[in-house]
Amino acid sequence: MRTLIRDLLTATAPAAEIEAAGWVRTRRDSKSFSFLEINDGSCLGSLQVVIDHGIPGSDDLPRMTTGSSVQLVGRLVSSQGGGQSWEMQASAVRLLGIAPEDYPLQKKGHSPEFLRSIAHLRPRTNLYGAMFRLRSRMSQAVHRFFAERAFHYIHTPIITASDCEGAGEMFRVTTLDPSTGAKQKFEDDFFEKAAHLTVSGQLEGEAFACALGRIYTFGPTFRAENSNTSRHAAEFWMIEPEMAFCDLEGDMDLAEEMLKYLVVEALEKQEGDLAIFEKFVDKGLRERLEFVASNPFQRIEYAEAVDILQNSGKAFEYPVEYGHNLQSEHERWLTEEHFQRPVTVFNYPKEIKPFYMRLNDDERTVTAMDLLVPGIGEIVGGSQREERLDMLLANMERHGLSTEEYGWYVDTRKFGSVPHAGFGMGFERLLMFVTGMQNIRDVIPFARTPGHCEF
Numbered sequence: 001m002r003t004l005i006r007d008l009l010t011a012t013a014p015a016a017e018i019e020a021a022g023w024v025r026t027r028r029d030s031k032s033f034s035f036l037e038i039n040d041g042s043c044l045g046s047l048q049v050v051i052d053h054g055i056p057g058s059d060d061l062p063r064m065t066t067g068s069s070v071q072l073v074g075r076l077v078s079s080q081g082g083g084q085s086w087e088m089q090a091s092a093v094r095l096l097g098i099a100p101e102d103y104p105l106q107k108k109g110h111s112p113e114f115l116r117s118i119a120h121l122r123p124r125t126n127l128y129g130a131m132f133r134l135r136s137r138m139s140q141a142v143h144r145f146f147a148e149r150a151f152h153y154i155h156t157p158i159i160t161a162s163d164c165e166g167a168g169e170m171f172r173v174t175t176l177d178p179s180t181g182a183k184q185k186f187e188d189d190f191f192e193k194a195a196h197l198t199v200s201g202q203l204e205g206e207a208f209a210c211a212l213g214r215i216y217t218f219g220p221t222f223r224a225e226n227s228n229t230s231r232h233a234a235e236f237w238m239i240e241p242e243m244a245f246c247d248l249e250g251d252m253d254l255a256e257e258m259l260k261y262l263v264v265e266a267l268e269k270q271e272g273d274l275a276i277f278e279k280f281v282d283k284g285l286r287e288r289l290e291f292v293a294s295n296p297f298q299r300i301e302y303a304e305a306v307d308i309l310q311n312s313g314k315a316f317e318y319p320v321e322y323g324h325n326l327q328s329e330h331e332r333w334l335t336e337e338h339f340q341r342p343v344t345v346f347n348y349p350k351e352i353k354p355f356y357m358r359l360n361d362d363e364r365t366v367t368a369m370d371l372l373v374p375g376i377g378e379i380v381g382g383s384q385r386e387e388r389l390d391m392l393l394a395n396m397e398r399h400g401l402s403t404e405e406y407g408w409y410v411d412t413r414k415f416g417s418v419p420h421a422g423f424g425m426g427f428e429r430l431l432m433f434v435t436g437m438q439n440i441r442d443v444i445p446f447a448r449t450p451g452h453c454e455f
């Protein structure tokens with residue numbers, strides 16, 4: 001039975017007979033034996049294997065080049081060389097698949113741009129292997145966070161007829177004519193109405209929160225925004241909790257608690273993977289994350305944020321004006337320079353927010369909140385929802401939404417309406433935050449951005 005290299009490297013005692021398998025990182029040859037460094041993806045570290053020339057399979061050694069796959073049998077012994085506690089003394093080796101000279105990941109540094117062009121191979125590098133193991137563990141932690149708090153996990157639809165954010169940035173779902181492969185006319189289409197890829201599972205999530213109390217959805221969402229930035233992707237994953245009997249404050253509390261929980265997860269349970277980001281991406285990573293985990297976030301109203309920005313004396317590229325969205329440079333200045341910590345901005349002017357947010361008593365602002373973090377800007381967007389039927393209907397009219405199309409959503413306010421609130425955290429932005437990676441294309445396995453859908 002194959003043992004994972006992760007378990008071999010952390011063994012507590014030598015072992016007489018073990019099996020391992022993986023991809024060759026490096027090979028060094030001497031006169032009568034060779035060293036292979038093998039990685040199997042289970043952890044950052046590689047297993048050093050000593051192969052005596054003459055053991056079964058060793059004739060293939062010259063073809064065991066970087067990237068080749070091999071299977072090994074042998075003993076686990078304590079290592080004499082520095083750098084590792086254990087190594088394998090092979091008794092047999094088998095070459096499974098060769099990697100010829102044109103294997104793109106020869107041992108040298110590669111630019112992120114080049115690695116994006118080989119997104120199918122980049123998880124074999126140390127940095128991206130660590131990235132995608134961490135991504136996996138962080139998703140598991142998201143589910144654990146909610147499970148510990150009695151939230152139910154709801155699978156909201158990917159194909160939907162509603163436009164939650166009202167920004168019109170949706171991909172249409174259409175069918176192909178099977179005989180020609182050409183796009184069918186919309187009128188004849190499968191759903192007999194316009195269907196899109198979801199931009200957010202919130203509206204469906206609200207319906208379930210108004211039945212099961214506390215729910216979350218965590219899945220892919222899609223936006224056809226043509227913003228070619230380092231923090232926007234056309235396909236990204238969103239974590240969206242929704243809570244019945246909850247107000248804006250409870251919502252902000254949960255967002256802060258969740259971000260801290262996930263930061264602690266990255267700090268404590270990543271089995272060394274975080275270290276590589278600290279070494280190669282952001283030297284101050286651990287210190288920064290520890291600060292975030294153990295200090296309260298700042299909370300300010302939108303109007304106050306505008307005030308602070310306008311009096312900052314800083315020459316921003318985009319002017320700061322009440323009634324406009326904060327730009328990423330503004331969000332970053334607030335978190336990095338001014339407060340030097342995550343900041344939750346709340347009570348935004350109603351004109352710049354979607355129809356479902358609850359109107360405040362001032363009748364000018366809505367109970368929106370955005371959580372901003374240093375290095376990224378907005379990582380969470382959420383709100384308390386408008387639970388008053390007449391107010392919701394007025395909003396829908398103002399936003400040109402048909403009460404027929406959204407009749408099911410209106411029902412949640414018609415029948416036993418309750419105050420409720422929720423938010424969406426961009427999972428890729430979270431990963432950028434906990435690794436220090438600067439580009440969203442480098443935290444998602446196969447990035448979709450304008451002009452890019454290669455894999």
Ligand code: 4AD
Binds near residue numbers: 200231240241423
């Ligand atoms: O602020 P947004 O648009 O909020 C919503 O969609 C709400 N319906 C969520 C809710 O209340 N349930 O998006 C939420 C978060 C953003 O703060 C950001 O982190 C991320 O989703 N996000 C993106 N991430 C990557 N690429 C994009 N194009 C993104 N757009 C939003």
Ligand code: MG
Binds near residue numbers: 370378380
């Ligand atoms: Mg937002």
